[in-house]
Amino acid sequence: MRILHTSDWHLGRIFHGVHLTDDQSYILEQFVQLVIDQKPEVVLIAGDVYDRSVPPIEAVRLLDEVLSRILLDARVPVILIAGNHDSPERLEFGASLLARQGLHIAGQPGEANLPVIINDSAGPVCFCPIPYAEPSVVRAKLAAPDAIDHNRAMQCLVRQVTSLVPRDARAVALAHAFVAGGEGSESERPLSIGGSGMVEASCFQPFHYVALGHLHQPQNVGGNHIRYAGSLLKYSFAETARQKSVTLVDMDGAGEIVLNTISLSPRREVRCLEGCISELLAGPQNGESKEDYLMVTLTDQGAILDAIGKLREVYPNVLHIERPHLLEGGELRGPGGDHRRLNELDLFSSFFEQVTGAPLSDGQARAFTETVEALYRQNREVISR
């Protein structure tokens, strides 16, 4: 059984003010070609298909086109689940109609998510879709009062879906979660503000392979068979050093797997440049493209008039400039270091302590966390363009 695993496409993503749809379209063209060349028996997309609950029209069109080509031209079935960025209800529109064409969509957890069975010469492989869901949703949908955190919720979801897998069948899960031991990369939205939001790798013990989404760096966690395929593109400047890829999984009749990662080439690289402005204006030195998306760290000490305008004459896609010398010892840098690298709770605690002189109490921290989590939940469903 040959499986192509990808995730976190984030169609409709805006990166420092730039709509990435053209970049996503460019790389998905290669993805479709890969499906045609490698002839997998199924494509798995492990959540965060879209970047937000109401995606831009261009993103919906792009997904429509890509899925149509995979299903109708390449004739390969697709299983996809909702991630924390997708609207579960909107994503699964038409799910039972589309399933007859080989497009299996799981937006919400529950009994409708039957395992998708695909046979090879050794027998059936059961693909178990486990869409992302907050613990409160799992408690309500599965009548599971013990789903008090993400880990317990995942245990309930796995129990529910594996109860439908025949004994001795090979089983593959698709899930969207933060598995303990995984490494984040700044472009994921946290699943929980106060608590850990993590699930233990041991939740996935019943499966021969676990196709994960959520963390944007391709990586294995807790063994070879539990894997994040990583995001389609680099969605933050913290990801410049590492390569993105999709994962090709070959499974034998006993459920043993061999993994291969395949890199796709983006239309524009995401890179960081550092130097003084006069050096940088000389243009790229090592054959890099001027069109790349850049974050520039300027080492100059003094003021520079319209630095970004000057840089954009050479590098049209400079998206962000850092001026570390302007911050050092100044008022802009808070006591906790770089504020953009703190989570909401730490950031607020530091602000609170500065203003009141007293640390945030446990009760206050809880109240803050509940409020922010409620806002995130609301945001998932709010109409925004």
Ligand SMILES: [Mn+2]
């Ligand atoms: Mn994601």
